[in-house]
Amino acid sequence: MAITVVGSVAFDTVETPSGRKERCLAGAATYFSxxxxxxxxxxxxxxxxxxxxxxxxxxxxxxxxxxxxxxHAPGKTFFxxxxxxxxxxxARTLQTDLNVFAGFEPKIPDAYRDSQFLFLANIDPVLQRRVREATPHAKLVAGDTMNYWIKDHKPALLExxxxxxxxxxxxxxxxxLAGNSNLVLAARAVMEMGPRMLVVKHGEYGATLFHKAIPGAPDSRTFKTPAFPLEQVTDPTGAGDSFGGGFFGYLASQRELTPGVFRRAMFYGSVMGSFTVERFGTERLQQLTREEIDHRFNLFRELTHLD
Structure with missing residues (x-):
């Protein structure tokens, strides 16, 4: 099933211990898509x-x-x-130029309105809400946000x-967001705000899925996946957005959303994030193949299998 994603397409200039790259194609919607x-x-x-x-x-x-x-608007792309x-x-932010993104008003093409999966990437929650209200028939809706919106725009985010x-x-x-330093209690508090599932990303330490009761698994409400171990991290930018794309993309590819499907989606999210950080910007994703993805997924399964 098709996914509609709303978010940023941008250019990034990034410097890491591996070097410096000028004006990489980037942005949350780019990595995710x-x-x-x-x-x-x-x-x-x-x-x-x-x-x-x-x-x-x-x-x-x-x-x-x-x-x-x-x-396509007159002016420069978000940088x-x-x-x-x-x-x-x-990351230490050195420069942010919103450029045409400052006046962004999402418009949903008619051809997109049958999308059953909707992802609201990290943008102004006012815009996220408008898109959500304009897509009432979406089967599954996921979203992302950041500390800026939580701190200074919390009422809009709560909506x-x-x-x-x-x-x-x-x-x-x-x-x-929860106002609680205990992650488990904080996750429960966030889910009381609306989402029935919360995916907490831990960077190089993996991610945790918290969820309310799922049919068939009422007593299993937390699932943790590690990050795939890498010898070299070139550029961490976009790893979280790529995780989201792998996670949500896999869900959209499945006929039925069972507890096992959500667990596998967590692994595919980690796999996609692990590929992204191997090169600057979206370079690795541009060169990637599905065969490489499935091979790493199988390595991941072997790495985490107990018996």
């Missing part, structure tokens, strides 16, 4: 400027991602510059949470 496209059809709603050209469009076309919903020289687990089935955020954001 590339990762999800290995599992199902993806449709993107975003805005770009005049500096988004044929070479950038070709990246989406190569994965057969529907970009009808990408608006972010960051450094991981001090800490690979946390968005009421319309989500799944929220994907990191452990710091979970504690901030």
């Amino acid at each position: 590339l990762a999800a496209s290995f599992f199902t059809d993806v449709r993107v709603i975003a805005v770009v400027g005049e500096d988004f050209g044929a070479s950038e469009q070709a990246v989406f076309d190569a994965r057969e991602i529907d970009t009808t919903g990408i608006q 972010w510059q960051g450094s991981y020289l001090e800490n690979l687990n946390e 968005v949470l009421k319309g989500l089935d799944i929220l994907l955020i990191n452990d710091t954001e979970t504690r901030m």
